[in-house]
Amino acid sequence: MKLCPTTLGLVAMFLGLGEAQVTWPNAIDELEDVMFLNSGYRSRGFGTHVTPCSFSEFGAGRNTAAEWLRIGFHDMATTNAFVGTHGGVDGSIQFELNDGENIGLGFNTTLHTYANFFNSKLSIGDLVALGVYASTRTCGGPIIPMRGGRIDVTVAGPIGVPQPQNGQGIFINQFTRMGFNTTDMIKMTACGHTLGGVHAGDFNNIVAPGTVANDFQLFDNTLEFDNAIATRYVSGPDTDPLVVGISVANTRNSDFAVFTADKNVTIQAMTDAATFNSMCQDILQRMIETVDPSIVTLSPIIAPYEVKPEGLQLTLLSGGATISFTGDIRVRTTTRSVSSVSITYLDRTGAAGGTITTAVSGTASGFDDSFTFYGINANIPASSSISSFTVVVTGTSGTIETFNNNGAGFPISDSVIVQTPQSCLSNGNLTVLAAVRATVTTPVSLNVTEKVPRTAGSPIVSPVPSLVTTSTTMVKGAAVGPYNIYSGSVSYSSSSGLKYGVGSGTFADSFKDASALGTACSPLGTTLPSSTSSSTSSKTSTSSSATATPTLAHKATVGPYSYLGCYTEGVGVRALSSAAFYNYTGMTIEQCMSDCSGYSYFGVEYGGECYCGNALGTGSILAALSDCSFICPGNAFEYCGAGNRLEMYELTSLVSSSSVVQSTTSKTSSLSSVASSTSTTKTVTSTSSSSSVAPSQTLGIKQTVAGYTFQGCYTEATNIRALSSASFYDYTAMTLEACAADCVGYTYFGVEYAGECYCGNVINTGSVLAAASDCSMVCPGNEFEYCGAGNRLEMYKIGTVTVSTSSSSTSSTSTSSTLSTVVSSSTSKTSTTTTAKPTQTAPAIKPVIGSYKYYGCQTEGTNIRALTGASFYNYTSMNLEMCASNCAGYKYWGVEYGGECYCGNAWNTGSVNATASDCSFLCPGNSLEYCGAGNRLSAYYLP
Known part of the structure; x- marks a missing residue:
């Protein structure tokens, strides 16, 4: 990251050194975690999607940081500061992707990314604003002060995003409507266009296709957040496609129209780097703080907590005499060196309870800060319990800092306790047990919030799911110590992003992540554990020796998965090929497990690569345990495979299942360093017996799919989608059949870019037939089907029809033919030209x-x-x-x-x-x- 002296000064100013911390818990806590924990232990990984600045997980010619900055402006740009329904950064962009004003894949893929972080405590509006902060920061720009509290709307905003073809007067009027003057307009445009560029596939009247690498022309000559957009405009050479090039003749040179609105005065001032950064910090903050004041009150500027509790959990133990207290204390180490951390707690009456020592759990970092987590693992008498605590941080120099949460202490309630060991996910049902103090007499409810694909407002379907909360009254069971045990169960469709909690009156234990639960609910004993079990319990007391220091090891179990051993990759195929995720800065075993939820296996390779699958690929075999030697970047106490070696886990419920027994061979692995000194025999799957039989199906064009007939390979339309009634996205498992099912009731469906499904009753103006061979991308969900390509749709129409072929796709003078001329008799993709038969007959290195x-x-x-x-x-x-x-x-x-x-x-x-x-x-x-x-x-x- 590039940091100039001005930026370093802004860091200190932004962090609010010397200012009072907010009181925990706070409404911004979820946003604060996502904002500052980019990599490492308990990291949220938001910033890794734009780190480094040039990175894009979607391939060449894409720049995610620029796309995140751009979506912030587009979400805000429909606002009207002069009417009652104000608009602003409110998440309306998710419903505006088909209106012709938001062209390009970046909007959709960005919202898909944001949807993974979206929950009841973090709105899409806040994520859009956070994306502006993250993209600017990762590219070396100023820190954009960030506030939280934006409220999402559920409908599209009005038309009104500035378009390249607009005249200077229209631009001025549009920005005035948003609440910005002419100078603001120039600042916002320059600061927005310091990143990214123009895609020829989306705007071929601004950038001519085939003239630049990946058909992507940068606004300036750098990928960083700098003032080159201004210096090159003023002093040259200017390559901004919205100032020079074919955009001039096509009246699309909008940056020129904007910059000259005050006769180049503002853009000239921005040629000074410090001025540029200062102006951008101001205008981008104002941009993301454009909200409807009648319904939104933004929080104070968010700075990282100096000390913050994370993942605190009480658990009633067998017999009800003891409560386990676990979790972490996060300490900001950017400006301090820490020797030890302890907590001093008060019991449930407010009397002194005792002191608990902690041990390091892991470290994490953000763009400008570092953190160390100190783990709590102690047992407390259930009768006296706990109500709050203070944190004592001892520095390496002997200094002592006491954090008392602005005088209130860090509160923790023992009235309602979710019993996570006794709760589980199984067969589409979430079962939860809770311990509720006998003094609590109000009804007890289980509340579950699920992410459900949003269909309201069809034919425009948001890429962001809606949150649906289900509540059920829990049933009272046995009394255990001073608690009554309640149980409840709720069915769910998907465990992805599933949150749950238990409440009774003013007491609650809520916002729990269901993916951390196992598939089997453990029993809660009603009798006290024996002295033998007590003496061997891994739970520690509240004495100074309470918590053992974690050690580097292969984990025997992670959630519902059990360790299988260190496995090789397959032969010519991935060992696990259903899904893959990458995080080279913050990967942990737990993160991979969460990403692979629902699969039979997951494995971590090469430190930062996570793979999922329901069977092991051919040739993947057990290797020496010592081969898996890479330490996880997000947890220094876990192993994350190695080169060509996977740290392999299998659903515990499948380990002993006869359905996964390999035909004749069992694999044995010594897990002495994991769980015991004995060897453990694991019986694992290889690929199914059918894998050795060559498939009879071949890759080719499908003439008919579910009543639809192939029309050909079509381009997108002019400034609008070819099919604009509805859209669906699945970049991991899309098939033609899946798209046909999603588009039932529409005349046409088409698949583009392998994972994008579009529906419509007409093919919009400008969409024309292209060469059949242009649609060359294989469907990720079916290797025998084609799913279009970039700016190309595999197009189908309901019923049996004849189609016309494009003159560009055939050398014949005929312009129409039956379907048989589009699809060859062998159903394989062919072009209309012929090439010489290659003379090479054996594999060779190509020079x-x-x-x-x-x-x-x-x-x-x-x-x-x-x-x-x-x-x-x-x-x-x-x-x-x-x-x-x-x-x-x-x-x-x-x-x-x-x-x-x-x-x-x-x-x-x-x-x-x-x-x-x-x-x-x-x-x-x-x-x-x-x-x-x-x-x-x-x-x-x-x-």
Whole structure:
């Protein structure tokens, strides 16, 4: 990250050093966690989606940071400061994606990302604002002061986002309507356009397709948040496509219209870097604080807590005489060096209770701050219990700081306690047990909040789910000590983002993450544990020796999963191939488990790669436990696999199931360092018996799908979607059948970009038939189907019809044909041109691919990818040319493991040249090319 002296000064100002902390708990607590915990222990990972500034998980030609900054403006831009319904940053953008004013994939993918963080305590509006803060900060810009409390709307806002074709007067009027003057308009445009650029596929009258790498033209010549947008405009050379180029003749040079609105006075002032940063901090803060004042009261500016409790949980133990107290105390270590942390607590009457020592659980960091978590693990008498505590932080120099939560103490209620060990998720049902003090007499309810796909307001369907809360009265059971035990059960559709809690009157234990529960509910004993079990209990007392220091080990169990051992990758296939997630800065075993919820297996490889699946791929076998030696970046006490080695877990309920027994072979792993000194035998799955039978189906165009007939490969329309009635997205499992089912009742459906499904009753103006071979992306949910491509739809229409072919897709003078001319008799994709039969007959190293030359067979780096600029994956059709195209603009690229493409401008530490024969995997898209191997890249460079 680039930090200038001005920015460093803003850091100190923004953090509010010397100002009073907010009182915990607070309405901004969830937002504060997501804002500051980017990587490490208990990290939320929000910032990793835009780190580094150039990163995009969606491929070449995309810049997520720019997309996050842009969506902030588009959400705000429909506001009207002069009417009762004000608008502003209110999440309305999620309902405005088909109105023609929000063109481009970035809006949809951004909202899909935000949907993962969205919950009852964190609105889409706050996430949109936070995205502006994060994208600016990760790219080296000023800290945008952040407040919380935005309230989401449930309908689209009015039309009114400024468009490139508008005249200068219209721009001025639009910004005036938003509450900004002409100078503000220039500032906001320049600060917004310091990141990102224009996609030719979306605006071919601004950037000509095929003229720039990845059809993506930057506004300036850098990826960072800097004032190059201003300096290049004033002093040249200016390459802003909204100032120069074909946009001028097409009257789309909107930046020129905006900057000249005050005769270049403001943009000239912004050529000074300090002035630019100051202006951007001010205008972007005002932008994200544009809200409806009649319904929204924003919080004070959010600064990180110096001390904050995290994940506190009381649990009534067997017999009811003792309560377990667990959780973490998060301490901000940006400005302090800590020796130890302890807590002093009061019992439930307010009398002195005792002191509890803590031990380090892990560390985390954000853009500008570092934190250390100190774990609590103590037993407290249930009769006296606990009501609040203070935190004592001892520095390495002997200094002592006492934090008392602004004089109130950190409160904790023991009146209603969710019993997490006795609660579980199984077969679509959430079962919860709660211990409720016998003195509490009001009804006890189980409250469950589920994320449900939003269909209200169809045909426009939001990418963000709605939150649906279900409540049920819990049933009173046995008395255990001073508590009564209550139980309740609620069915759910998806465990993803499922939250639950128990309440009774003014008492509650709420906002619990259901994904942390197991699949089996443990019993709660009504009798006290024996002295033998007490003496061996892992729970600690409140003495100074209460908590054992965690040690590095392979975890025996994680949630509902049990450890299988250290496994190799498959042979020419991923060991687990259903889903994949990446976090090289904050991965933990728990994070991977959460990402893979619902799958039979999950495994962590190479420190930061998480894979999920319901069966192990062919050739994946048990390896030496010591092979899995990489330490998790998000938890220094866990192992996260290694190169070509997965830390493998299986659902506990399947471990002994006969349905997963391998035909004749059992795998044995010594888990002495995990759970005991004995060896544990695990019986695991390989792929099903059918995997050895070659499929009879081949990849090709489907002529009919669920009553729909193939029309051809169509382009998008002009400034609007080709099919604009409804849309659905699934980048991991889309099929033609799934899209057809989603579009029932519509005349047309089309699949684009592999995972995007569009429906409509008409094909909008500007959408035309393209070459059938243009639709070349394979459906992620069915390797035998095509699912369009970028700006290309695999188009179907209800019934049987004839179609016309585009003159661009055939050399024939005929302009119409029956379907048989569009789809060949073999149903495989063909182009209308012919090429010479290749003379190559055996696999060989290709010395040249386009402008790139062969570099050699290169190893991965040491605890880091060899190339970290960008990455792309295609395990069914990867070839060297595909990787070269995806990495255009980078100095180096390489293909690994058959289907993985990596790009970068430098080789990272530890990556060295290996024997050429090590790169032995054949490319799935071209059996005459080599595509690396496990931990080996077939590498190329730009001379």
